[in-house]
Amino acid sequence: MPRYYDLTVTLEGVDAPPWRRFLVDAGATLAHLHQAIQVACGWEDRHLFEFASTAGEPLAGLPDDESEPPVPDASTVRLGTVLGDERTELLYAYDFGDDWQHRVRLEAVVETEEVFHRRLVDGDRAFPPEDCGGVGGYEECIALVRGTADDDDLRTWLGDWTPERFDLASTRLAFDADQAPVTFLRPGFRHPSHLAGVEVSTAAHPAPDEVVDGVALLHRLRAFTQWAGEGRKLTATGNLTMAAGAELIGRLGTDDLLDKRIGDRVFKTKSTVELRGVDLTFRLARQAGFVKVRTGRVSATKRGTQLGRDPLADWRSALRGLLSLGVLQHRYAHATWLDPYWKELVDGETPGLLAHLLVVGEPVPIAELQERLWQLIEVSFVLDDLGEEDMRRHRRLLDADVRHICRALADLGAVEVTGVEKATDAYGLAVEQGGVVTAAPLAAAAVPDLAAWR
Template sequence: MTRKGSRIYQIKVTLDNVHPAIWRRIQVPSLITLFELHETLQVVMGWDNYHLHSFLIHSEHYGDPTYDEFDELGTKDETRYKLSQVIREEGVRFVYKYDFGDGWKHTLRVEKIFPAEKGIHYPRCVKGKRACPPEDVGGVWGYEHFLEAINDPEKSERDKYLEWIGGEFDPEAFDLEEVNALLRSTTRDKNRETFSAWSTEDDRFRTTLADVSAAWAQGLPEDQRVVAENLPLRRDTVTLLTYLRDNRVTGTQSKGNLTLKAVHEISEQFVNPPILEEKIGDSVFRIRSEEAVWPLYFVHLLASVSGLVTGGPSRRWRLTPLGEQFLTAPAPPQVWFLFTTWWTQANWAMASPYEFRDDSVLAGFREFTSDHLLDLPVESRMLFEPFADRLIEDIGLVCPIEDQDQARHVLRAIVEGIVVDPLTDFGILIPEQGPHKTLGARYKEMLAFQVTPMGRGLLEAMKAL
């Protein structure tokens, strides 16, 4: 749908310094905001919107000012500027930067401006060439090395890269119909809940912590009380809530994430502080958004879904009355509350390393995971692959990849991501990892796990609800 009075800008988008050229030709309404143009560029190029971005137009920077913490660039709020306000004539060139770590730079040129055609859905892509590089491939140089490696059977990194990318990658691929279908879907769904990971209703949880404290937390053996008290996930949740209580933190305008300042200050107080920057050779790689710091992002999502905090895009993150009560509760009820949130309310897909499209499958995960884990003796070593394969078969989980070995690898990774890893965080499982069979000792893979005594009690209490 085109807004009344809107003209159409035809823009050629070219990814700089990549040969042969990767480009798109798009037509967008003149009255869209620069933030909406960013969303369109993500879809047509094929990016996943994992990283920060900015526009450079007539020497002015536009983006999310939240990330320009010291006002070094004088970043203007992209949600407040329409395309027609900053560009008024044909022939203008401007820049769209994406992923400041990999450093992708796109040159945009306004080819022509014309009246909207009746019956045409805008924005749309009218032409393009070649696939977008994979996210986090390492910029232009990394992409060149990636292509060289996957096309040379003699390269030692070939198998590693193919596994990382999911089995195959065609740099010449570009599907115009698929891109426009995604654009229509994005326009239709942009105001749905999936636009933001955060829950935003302040009053949807009116319960008290006592209402959700099960018999599990009463009469708990002393050794398990100590485990609950020392559980890093619980302690990290207290750290997050305390920080949000004592500091004013406004969610970023695009996704509602914590600011980088808050990410750093909270992370350094975690039981096991996550790595926020890493030096590889002469380069230093720094995290650029909360989503890149999974331990913090996971705790934040749990707190939001459970109603301990409220906030979102351009809204201040605050503790709710339930969040205040959580801070004063004993450790066992805190652990139970967080676990019931994950088990009954959270979308497990958020922990998956691969995209999920069928929510009914996730429902099956909960039921079958509980049954299979309760069948295991406490503190008995269970091999991961047979467990994962049995769970995959019982649920009916499939992966649409022709290479069955690769498909099995993907499915096992999903089980590890949404079952083993989170339940390890809750103290329900103890994992055992070893050297990766394909990639060698430098990389780890899941070998086995065991159910803890506290984990058995939590699963039994959940089953009884």
């Protein structure tokens, strides 16, 4: 039967404190609790926050690479691990400038056949206006509303706020939810160096060599390195020759096509950079240190001639090479029709994305990854000059790029992508919908590399 925590949240340090009482799914994280408090109390989620024990021990908060000691990411800490028989109260600090302190008390654990994520039960009084200046500013706002102060600017800023106003019915409309909201707390992904201080359950079980041997991309890298051998001639622009590309399609088993036919037209392949699978293998082998380019020729390095002796080390080199190469930067390196402005930014988030999947340890909807990275783009670039249709087009392209990154990581065996459905869009083009991505057991072998990522 579903279980829920019955919680009361009360503002500390003020007379006649406002409070809220609600139920939240027992499986919720502290990120979900943060979101619940924000909505129930009327905060605007514009500042930092932190959960702590009543003794002041930090429990979780917004990821911050510079905090000492590091505070766990609230999206990775389950509510049930910090509340229960031994601890029935938490402290929640919001806005470290105004320093709003809340006491979260566990009233009961409720079991019911009804299934939901959270439900508002009761409450009283309005929480302070955002950015009003802490307890002193809150008291000034109350005094002004009661007619004991006279500041026209402040009165205008307060609008219709009064300390007594709390509309349970309208707050329930915003608060009650059947499904858990997206749990990320800021755009983008935390720098993967935080893995050094996080226990990843699968990290203690490195993938055996036979699992690594099942990675098709690693087989292609070995085959390419063997082909390169003591040296193969490149073109004047440093690319593989067309003859080499034609040979490597079969040798590597890629899906590339020479001289594509679309309808009655044949589009002649002009360069091997158009053979995405072959070109990626070449670039990745070089980035991973398996081959080198000298005086117009590509040849195997000493490291490359030893491929297969330590499959797990080979795989780690390949993953580091893929992250350094940049999945999107390779994809668009020679594109003449499009060069998305976000490719470096999103590629830079890929190590953190993989670390996030490792920490979460459960399937994450691809839509959640897409939404997080789109929000990062919105706060990183000025998009005000884009019309509504252009915004939709940019978002569709970004969503496709995120799926491309997930496929690239899956090709290397770092993640598993499941539940994707094929569909056709309004233009008759094949598109993918839905799906979840999970860190594969093999990804745990990358923890040391991700933790040391620069």
